[in-house]
Amino acid sequence: MTSHYAVLGSPIAHSKSPLIHNAAFGFLGADSDYQAIELEEGVAGFIAGLSSDWLGLSLTMPLKREALAFGDRVDYLAIEAQAANTLIRTNTGWDAYNTDIFGIGQALEGSDFDSVSVLGTGATARSAIIAMQQLEKKVTIWGRNEIAGIRMAKEFECAWVSLDKAVRADLTISTLPGGGLDQYLESLSPQGMLLDVAYDPWPSGAAKLWSVNHEVISGIEMLIWQAIGQQRLFAGNQLEEPLENEHKLVEAVREALSMAK
Incomplete structure (x- = not known):
């Protein structure tokens, strides 16, 4: 059967x-x-x-x-x-x-990083934070919903930071929907690699920006x-x-x- x-x-x-x-x-x-x-x-x-x-x-x-x-x-x-x-x-x-927690950890298997910023305040962001804390990484948070983000930062004992600072981490994990970062890209200067959970359409605007100088991992x-x-x-x-x-x-x-x- x-x-x-x-x-x-x-x-x-x-x-x-x-x-x-x-x-x-x-x-x-x-x-x-x-x-x-x-x-x-x-x-x-x-x-x-x-x-x-x-x-x-x-x-x-x-x-x-x-x-x-x-x-x-x-x-x-x-x-x-x-x-x-x-x-x-x-x-x-x-x-x-x-x-999802397992999937995020495995997607980053073999990558070298210490500091991590998680962009977003939804369910996938929570999973990303947990995955990174399991690896004992230093995690910071940014999201478009500041109230929800600050609450989440307090819950997970992380720092809430500005987007400009967030993208300076060794690894940025964007859990925003496709195109969620587009309006901010012109002002950003990434300094580490990117895991963009959104995979359709691909490459995202964020992936294009990061890939100029840094490694990008697709949400796939x-x-x-x-x-x-x-x-x-x-x-x-x-x-x-x-x-x-x-x-x-x-x-x-x-x-x-x-x-x-």
């Missing part, structure tokens, strides 16, 4: 998650499929209508808080991030996880690795437990993305 999975969110038409996960299932030889479903709200109602062969869901905006509240058991990272991007069916209900890297984290969970592994031949799985996913360009 085919097992079913999907990503829920809105807007969802642009999502690359079906391409990534179906490539992964194909590599693994799993009798599973994965689709994108437009859903603005109502996670509980949607799941109530699913048959028993639906085994897992990915959640993107604006459903990550709903997914967190829906989980019968919630992973501690999802609790800390106040957002769940993964729901796994169990014998007793649904477990909620956050693989985070997307790939958070999906690999979900594949671990779909397979019944713990989040920190790699799949067999995972490096080849990642290669297969990258090839699928490359062929789809």
Whole structure:
């Protein structure tokens, strides 16, 4: 019997998650499929209508808080991030996880940096802060919503800084939507590398500016690795437990993305 999975969110038409996960299932030889479903709200109602062969869901905006509240058991990272991007069916209900934190950490694997600025105040920004604090990096925060940003800085015991200062960090992680930095770019002088979580359209205005003199990491890297984290969970592994031949799985996913360009 085919097992079913999907990503829920809105807007969802642009999502690359079906391409990534179906490539992964194909590599693994799993009798599973994965689709994108437009859903603005109502996670509980949607799941109530699913048959028993639906085994897992990915959640993107604006459903990550709903997914967190829906989980019968919630992973501690999802609790800390106040957002769940993964729901796994169990014998007793649904477990909620956050693989964004894992994805951000893996996207930066091998990069050399000490200071980090996180741009944004939403769920992905929280995940980025947690990922960097796990690595014991010095984190500062900037966001367009200053009140929310200062509150977040206090919660995570980080400094709230101006945007000019933020982009002087060894690493800037922008969690802003695509084009979210465009109005500020003319006045910025970046001094480190950039991880831009927004990957469509690519390259972003920020990526173009940073790439003149600095390394730029596309948000596709985070997307790939958070999906690999979900594949671990779909397979019944713990989040920190790699799949067999995972490096080849990642290669297969990258090839699928490359062929789809």
